[in-house]
Amino acid sequence: xxxxxxxxxxxxxxxxxxxxxxxxxxxxxxxxxxxxxxxxxxxxxxxxxxxxxxxxxxxxxxxxxxxxxxxxxxxxxxxxxxxxxxxxxxxxxxxxxxx
Numbered sequence: 001x002x003x004x005x006x007x008x009x010x011x012x013x014x015x016x017x018x019x020x021x022x023x024x025x026x027x028x029x030x031x032x033x034x035x036x037x038x039x040x041x042x043x044x045x046x047x048x049x050x051x052x053x054x055x056x057x058x059x060x061x062x063x064x065x066x067x068x069x070x071x072x073x074x075x076x077x078x079x080x081x082x083x084x085x086x087x088x089x090x091x092x093x094x095x096x097x098x099x
């Protein structure tokens with residue numbers, strides 16, 4: 001899969017260093033993946049959930065949420081948001097996901 005963009009991941013872990021390792025792990029697995037649908041994603045990340053037009057990943061033991069849009073046909077993962085659990089709960093990200 002092609003990930004757009006790693007810069008967003010890096011920017012987040014520079015502010016929250018404890019997120020670096022799990023985000024790097026997600027990035028490494030996702031780069032090597034060849035996902036065709038959500039079922040494929042769940043083989044690598046069983047905790048991934050579809051929320052409207054987005055796929056949400058739990059990061060760092062559920063401390064953070066990585067919100068993506070995945071274009072399976074084109075093998076592209078767009079990083080939309082990386083949020084703390086509190087920020088995620090506020091729900092502002094939902095507008096971007098069709099909610």
